[in-house]
Each structure stands twice: as C-alpha cells, then as structure tokens.
Amino acid sequence: MKYILYQLKKHPLAIVGIAIILFWLIMASVGPSLLSYTHTAMDSENQMAAPGEEGHLLGTDSLGRDLLARIVYGSRSILTVALMTSIVSTFIGVILGFSAGYFGGKIDTTFLRGMDILMAIPPLVLSMVILGILGDSSILSLTLIVSIAFVPATARVSRGVLLTEKSQEYVSAARIRGESHLYIMFVEILPNTTGPIIVEATARFAYSIMMVASLGFLGVGLQPPTPDWGMMVIENKPIIAQAPWTVLFPALAIASLVIAISIFSDFVSKVLIHER
C-alpha cells in the first residue's frame, strides 16, 4: 500500500486517471438516483435545449431526452460490458495461451495458426459479422462476442509470459518432483505472471470501451431503449449543426473514460512490471 502511494507521487498523471475512473464508477452505480429525469423520458417542450436550460444540465436531444441522464445510464451498460469483456477474454486467453505455451510442439503451432487467422480479421469487423449473423445484441451476447474478438491478443500475451517463466528452474524443480501439468501451470507459474496479465486485462478494458462504442456507432451495438454512448453520437449526428452538445458530450464521455483507463493501465504496468 505504501509502495503504491510512493508510486502515485512519482506519477501524478495516474491520479487524474484514477479519479476519472472513480467518477464514472460512482456515476454508474449511484448516478441514476440523483437524477430528476430518466433516460427515456421525453421533455417534448424542450427539444434540443442547450446545456443549462430548463433544468437540463447538459441539454436535450432532438426528442427532448435529457443528455445527462442518457450518458449516466449509458455508462452502466458500457462499463458492465467492458469489465466483463476484459475478465472473460483474459480468462479464456490465459487458459488457451498457457496450454499452448506449456505443451508446445504441435499444440502450440495449431494454436498460433488459429490465432493468426482470427487476428487477420480486425476485431471490429469480426464482432460486426458475428453480431450481424446472430442479429441479437444483448449485454451478454455483446460481452461474449467482443471477448472472442480479443482472445487472440490476450492469449498471445499469456503464452509469452508463460514461455519466459517456463524456462525458470523452479519449473524444472516441480517437474522432477512429479507434479501434474495443471499444478505446474496454475499453481507454480500463474502467480508469477499476474503482473503482465493484469496489465493486459486493464488495457483490454480500455479497448473494449472503444469497441462497444464503435459498435454502437455502427448501429450493431446495444439496441434501444438501452442507451449507448456510441449510438448517441450517431443518432444525433444529423443535428450536429444546430445542437453540437448532443454529439460533444457522449464523445467526451467515451474519450475521458478510454484515456483514463489507458493512463491507469500504464501506471499498473509501471508498478507491477517495470519497477519490481
């Protein structure tokens, strides 16, 4: 704990990042109860109200829906999906990457080629295709699909860190003690690779926010009435000239969260990996 504070002092930018993340987390958890509007309520008298007018702090969109409410509700879905995605993709990635790296040989080659094929398709396109085929965009399916799109990256990172640890002598010591493969992989090796894996997971967190927002922007993300930041940007695009705030605020929300998480991820990597 003291060490983390010491590191924070050395990297003041990280404090900003953490503050922004905390802000969004609080917003997502208690925000809705503080609002006077819900995200679907239409104030038909105040369509495209400017920020600050008529009790709408961030203004309203073309249907008179309160932007603040929509952004706050939107933060819930985007954070849920992103968080779950980073956990699920890391989990699958670790299992795949560890097995491939540990057993090596043909298993590893097959794994690498499979991942190459997946990686050849950009994650965004891949998710769009699967979503398009399924035709269903609930929070759960979105999580699973984005996770699958991210698995090649997390699996490769896991495989890489396993390979460096695998050559350590404590692994040899475990082998000549007759330990099982599972024990060596997950009891001996895993605890020593948590640093890089956590860093990768936080980076994935930022990526998946971008991804969910992009999918929303392209219209294949979460479907209305669930508010989605990416979707808000595209739906207000036609009125950008008359009411620029309707696009600006959701865009700012996406940017602030992604940047904050990236800063946080850098900080985590400094604390966990570089300055050991």
Added chain:
Amino acid sequence: MNDNILEIENLHVRFSTFDGEFSAVNNVSLTLGTNESIGIIGESGCGKSTLSFTVMRYLANNASVEGSVRYKGENLLEKTEHEMEKYRGDRIAMVFQNPYSSLNPALTIGFQLDEVGMHHQKLSKKKAREATIQALELMNLGDPKGIARRYPHQVSGGIQQRICIAMALLCRPDLLILDEPTTALDVTTEAVILDSIKELKDKLNMSLMYISHDMGVINKVAEQVVVMYSGEIVERGPKNEIFDNPTHPYTRALINCMPRGGVVKEKTKLNTIPGYVKRRGAHEGGCPFADRCEKRNDTCESKYGIRQVGEKHFAACDRAYATDIPDTLKEKLSPLQQEVQSFDSQEDLLQVSNLHKIYGTRRKVYAVNGIEFAVKPRSVIGIVGESGCGKSTTGHMVSGLYKPSKGRILFGDTDISIAWNKRNKETLKNIQLIFQNPGRSLNPSHTVEQIIGRAMKKLANMNDAAERREKIIQILKKVDLGKDYLEKKPRQLSGGEQQRVAIARALSISPNLIVCDEPTSALDVSVQASVLNLLNDLQAETHAAYMFISHDLNVINYLSDYIMVMYAGKIAEYGMRDEVMNPPFHPYTEALLSAMPEVDPTKQKEPIELLGQLPDPAKKPKGCPFAGRCHKQVGEICEKQYPPKVQLSDSHYYYCHIKPTA
C-alpha cells in the same frame, strides 16, 4: 606536479529509493599512479561497481554524489555530459562483466570498433579500420581481419571479452577500468586474458583499476589492493602486505574463506563470515562490518576511521589479531570427520554406462558423448570441466530432467534412463537436484513453508499439515535458519539463505543421491564457504551421496571423494581425489589445475595456456577431443585415434596417448 592519474577524495554516493536513502559508496579516498594497477575487492553489494561507475559518470539519476574524482587534476564530477565525452572511451575506458551484452549483436565487430576511432579520434573510415586491426592484434587474436568481419555471436565468450578489451584499448587510454571482466568466463580463458592484461599494461603504460570478488584474480593483476566493505574502504595497501598481514578482520576473513589449493574436507572446515552485507542508510556511522565481526568491541562505533598502519598500508581497524577476544578460528576450522573414508567394499549406488545426450535432429550436438562411471553410496563425486563439457547435462539426466539419447543409468537395481514423467515416486524422492541459481529454483510467489512442504507432501506422503510444519522447522534448523523463515518469500532472503532453503527442500525427504549443479557459483565467497561447510556437515549426518558439479577445481577438491574431469562430453580423467589431484595425469587436468588463480602471493605459478577453443560439439571427433588445445600433444596419433583408457589403479583411469612415466 604529481604523477597520479586518478585521485578520489571523500567520495560519497547515495541512492534514494522507495526504501529510503541508502549509501553505496561512503567516504572513499584513493589514488592511482601512472602505470599502476589497483585491485578492488569485496563481496557483492560492497559498492565496487558503483565506485567505477562514478569515475565514468554512469550513475543512475537517483544517485547523489559528493566529494571529488580527479583525473590528472581535473574534477570529473564537475564536467558536463558533453565534456565527459572527451574522457569516456578515449582517456578512460571501461570493460564490463558480460561481453555478450556489451557488444551489439546486430553489427559486425569491425564496425563497432571502427566507431570508437571515428568518434574519438576523428579518423577516416580507412584509418579507423587500421586502428581496429591493430587493437585486435594487441590482444593476440589470430586473424584480426577475419574477426573484424564477423558478428559477436560468431565468436566464443572468451574472444568476445578480448574484443571488448581491444575496443577499450583502441584509443590508448591512460586509465582502464575492468569490472569483473573474467567472472563469466572459464578458468582457462581467464588465465589467458589476465596474462594479456598484465602484459599490455606495461606495453601501453596504462593504469588499471581492476574490480573483482576473487582474491586469486586480484593477486594476479594488481599491485595495490583495496578492500571494500559495504561502500567503505576497510583496508588498502600494497598487495603483499595485504595478503601477508591483513589488518582488518574482514580482509582476514575473506582471505581465509577461499577453498585454496590443497584444502580438503578431512583436514579443515572452511572459514565463514556469519551474516551478509547489509545496505547502509545514508548517514550511518561506525564500522559497517561490526555486526559480522567476531572481534568487535565498544570502540567499533566510536573510534572508527581509516588510519595508517604501515608505510603505504591503511586500514580502518587493526583488531584482526586482537587478543582480548579469543581466536575461534582454529576451533571453527576443525572438521567433523578426520578419516579418509574407504568405499571399496560398497556396491555402486548409481551406475552409468555408455551415456549419450544428443541435441537437435538435423545439426546434431553431442553434449554428452558416451561416458561411463559409478557412484558409491555415501560418497561425493565431483564433476569438473569448462562450460560446455557436458557436466550439467550429465547431472540433469541423472536427476531426470532430460531423457538420455542412448545408454543406461542404473540406480540401485532400477533402470532410470527415462525422463521425470516416467519415473516412479520412489526414484523421484531418492534423487534430488540442487540448482545453480537459488533465486530461480525457488518459486518467487510461494513461501518457504510451501516450498519445502510441497516436496514432503508430494514425495514423502506427509499429509498432516501440523506434523509437516514441525518437520520443516527441524530441517530449517539444520540449515541454520530460524522458525521465522517459514512465512518468508524467496525475494526476502539473501542469496545464501535462498540456497539454504533449496538445500533444505532437497534434504526434507531424505534422498539417497543429491545432484548439486554448481550450487555455490552464484554466491559470494564467504557465503560459498558456509554453504560448502553446510553441505559437508549434512553429508556426514545424512549419508546421502552427492554428485557435485562445478567448474571450480578448488571447490571440487575440497568436497569430493572422487573426481571426474570432463572435456567435450567425454571423461578425461576419473579417480579418487588424491589420485587425480597429485599429480594430475591427463594434460587437461593439469591445465585446469594450473589455471586456477592462486590466492597466496608467494605461490605464483605459470599457467599452462590453452589456446584455441572447445571442439565443435556438432562434429564427432575421431581422435582425442582435447588434441587441438593440448600442450603435450605427442603427434598425429592424437588427432587420428581416440586415446586408450589408461588404468592406474582400481579406481583411477584416464584417456590419453601419453603413458605414465613412473
């Protein structure tokens, strides 16, 4: 005008880190004259390297420096980075420990050396290449033009280091700093490099600052010796005075804890220094060695300071022979067993026959190439040889890490020429392996209790946690570690303590055979001595047989009952310790023995220079593998025909065409 090339005065270097400020170099003053050589010795963490980095101004940015470093009267600490460029590499050159990482693997050797001349002396490309060739010739590298065209990975470690030295010498510096340049190299290569350094010093009229942890190496190259402990100079003076009459208890202890030529386990134990080098806070006073010193008294804190004890001899303490506290050295050195054991009647514990390990499928590498030997129960067999001779591979095949390509290993009556995954529990329990690097062989995220307990649970069927803990505490006690170590993780331990935990792990399940793969070569000499003592005591107590693998003939000589000398995957000589050591019969054993640096300055010996390199392991040699480097080659027969086994006694044989004369 004085002729001192380097004057360091009251130098302090402190680093500020998360754990607070600590002092790496504390109040160091020394002078180095023209064409003089100074050897700086101390264990790791004593500030030797920091001192040399300070002279070069290579310090990390969390360091704060006080005092002065004068090179020919100019204070280097006041120079700007730009001005320093004139000195670095040009007037003051440095050679680092690890040649593999100081050469750029992507550029040819010639290119890297040319750069030095082009940058510092503004030579044209052609002139720079001439200078490069000259520098390479200085280091006696055959075919310098050919070497200049190669990449670093295409030459051996010894040659890489000679190239690094050539690079340092290219601008003909006045001061050459060598930071453990031979530590990573084999003894035979080391001997060659040390000789050429000594020769070049006089030829080029350079001053040398030689940093090493090895008394023997310092003895070879230095005229002045500086002993450092925890950032301070505890003693300095001419080499002979330091070795003959060490005045500081640390110097005395350091000299005594080397297993020197001729010391064997029946005659004496090794002297040890309890504890380890502690980090010092930025403003701690008093003698840094006090907590490990057995001659300490009340004056250690108050009256500390370096003073003159001889004409040119300075020391921070003169209590090395103080009589008010009795000398326990004699008592400490008396060994457990006095008798040389006899193993003749016993049946072999381990029998190895026609053992091969071949790596690779297309380009075959013969790591171990048909060896045959046996290990008696309760005995210690020492396997010695240069790196790449197959000694570790042999040990790993016995312990089951690798499966032999050909041949048989019999353990008792069981055939164990199989890898770990096919061995039964009994065999796994009975053969334990201790690795070279304890930091890597203990899982960094497990506690000591988990580390030792897991082996007991897995192999000795001890499933009751409380009972297991009881047993672990007992074993920790045996390796001189207390109960409070149970919950510690490896990185909270010093290197010596880590190796003790590794030894405890191996012993916890009472094996019959312990394979020790260079267990002390990553440790400091004082720690090495205590680990060797421990291994020796435990062997007398548990009667486990050891297969002790090391490159250090002194260590092997100290601990072993049998010695096996390996060269290029083959056995060169095998026999009881005394049969092999005095006198050695195989020319390679002789060369190894002569290359060991001697600690005693009165006993300087001429090393037999082994030129050339190890034979290409990818070729199966027809003749004697050592023929290419042998100083006693008898003729064509050496190259053409594999030498016959010469049996000198029941236990002693060697492979050579030269017959014993007597």
